[in-house]
Amino acid sequence: MMMEEDISGVIGVYKPMDWTSFDVVAKLRGVLHVRKIGHGGTLDPMAEGVLPVLVGQATKACDVMPDTEKEYIAEFRTGIATDTQDITGEVIKRSSKRVSIRELADALPEFVGEIMQVPPMYSAVKVGGKKLYELAREGKTIEREARPIVVRAIRVLDYDEHMCLGRLKIMCSKGTYVRTLINDIGEAMGCCATMTSLVRTYSTGIELKDCMRIEEIEGRVMCEGVQSVLMPLDKVFGFYKEVRLDDRLTGLYKNGVKLRGEQVGLEADDSKIHRVYGADGVFLGIAQMVDGEFRSIKNFFSN
Numbered sequence: 001m002m003m004e005e006d007i008s009g010v011i012g013v014y015k016p017m018d019w020t021s022f023d024v025v026a027k028l029r030g031v032l033h034v035r036k037i038g039h040g041g042t043l044d045p046m047a048e049g050v051l052p053v054l055v056g057q058a059t060k061a062c063d064v065m066p067d068t069e070k071e072y073i074a075e076f077r078t079g080i081a082t083d084t085q086d087i088t089g090e091v092i093k094r095s096s097k098r099v100s101i102r103e104l105a106d107a108l109p110e111f112v113g114e115i116m117q118v119p120p121m122y123s124a125v126k127v128g129g130k131k132l133y134e135l136a137r138e139g140k141t142i143e144r145e146a147r148p149i150v151v152r153a154i155r156v157l158d159y160d161e162h163m164c165l166g167r168l169k170i171m172c173s174k175g176t177y178v179r180t181l182i183n184d185i186g187e188a189m190g191c192c193a194t195m196t197s198l199v200r201t202y203s204t205g206i207e208l209k210d211c212m213r214i215e216e217i218e219g220r221v222m223c224e225g226v227q228s229v230l231m232p233l234d235k236v237f238g239f240y241k242e243v244r245l246d247d248r249l250t251g252l253y254k255n256g257v258k259l260r261g262e263q264v265g266l267e268a269d270d271s272k273i274h275r276v277y278g279a280d281g282v283f284l285g286i287a288q289m290v291d292g293e294f295r296s297i298k299n300f301f302s303n
Contacts, residue, residue: 007034007056008300009230011217012210015043015051015200024051024214031218032226038062040204040236041070041174042124046088049200050211055226057300058233064286064298066273068239069152069171071202074195076182078164081192083136084122085179095191101159104166107188108154111181116146120180149176165196205238233300234275234283242275243287243294250278254301258293268292 015024021042028037038059040052049072054061078099082089119125121136127144135142152171159166170178179195186193201208212220212229220228243264245253253259253276261268266289276284278301285299 007032007226007230008058008233009055009227010058010206010233010235011053011055011229012206012212012231013051013053013217014208014211014213015048016213017048018045020045021051024053027214028053028055028217031214031221032229034226040065041200043200044086044198046086047198047200049198050203050206050208051200052204052206052236054233054236055230057302060298060300061233061236065204065236066239067174068204069150069173069202070176070200070204072170072172072178073157073199073201074168074170074178074182075197076166076168076186076193076195078166078186078189078191078193080194081183081186082194085120085177085183086195087197089122089194093192097189097191098161098164099189099191100161101156101166103189104159104185105156107185108156110188111185112151112154114148114150117149117177117180117184118144118146120177120183123177147175149173151176151181154181171202205236210235232283237275237286240273240275240286242277244277244281245279245284247279250280250284253284253287253296254278254299256296258295261289261292261294264294266294273297 013024021039025037025039029035032055034056036056036059038054040054043051079095080091081093083092119132121141122133125132127142150173155169157167157169178198182193182195217229249259249263268289270289273286273288276287278284284301285296287294287296
């Protein structure tokens with residue numbers, strides 16, 4: 001029987017609507033019979049889609065997963081604004097202004113690139129030690145500092161000018177509130193807009209095609225075991241370029257020796273993070289050049 005300490009990997013989970021990310025983790029603990037489980041990126045309960053879940057020894061990667069872009073398909077409605085900035089909230093504003101698909105497309109470039117975003121009151125951001133949504137539920141609204149986010153691209157997939165309903169495809173950085181983005185786009189167009197649904201289609205190297213629903217995971221584990229649902233940990237670090245070490249350098253690296261740039265084929269000023277593989281092709285961890293030395297950021301091998 002496989003011991004829990006031998007289990008390590010990633011599961012691409014399709015998080016269902018109305019589940020929290022913690023609900024998914026709690027359910028999988030029972031399905032997999034593994035205590036060490038974490039997730040790589042919270043999704044609001046109304047959102048669905050890609051949720052990378054780290055299992056067993058792979059949970060050591062939770063704090064170093066790449067802060068790469070995430071991709072979403074967001075549905076929205078113009079003409080209303082809510083207190084939560086999505087369709088689950090109370091309507092607080094209405095607008096009779098009709099916008100065209102051309103006006104929508106023309107408004108989007110303002111929201112591409114590095115921009116500042118004020119987090120919504122209904123969010124888990126902490127101010128003075130208290131989460132904003134806790135204050136919002138008490139009927140309070142406080143000033144929030146805008147935070148930098150990066151929106152790589154926004155594209156209109158479709159928009160019905162008569163029904164005031166549309167869909168956007170958005171690529172953005174970690175920490176972006178898509179519902180706030182839609183709310184702000186509505187304001188820029190001189191009308192209101194609120195998010196009506198959200199599907200995350202990509203996150204940290206995991207695509208929709210890599211994901212399984214909870215029921216599928218449960219069935220496969222019962223028939224084929226835990227390993228049948230796990231992907232290798234380096235899947236979530238695919239954004240980084242790789243460095244492969246020979247036998248000698250593998251031994252030195254695993255013993256904590258800081259290698260020189262020329263030994264690993266990197267320039268001294270190359271500060272990018274790299275995936276590191278041993279001579280046998282096993283993923284060892286992630287590292288980067290610091291002051292001319294190739295230093296480990298996090299190792300995932302066992303001595």
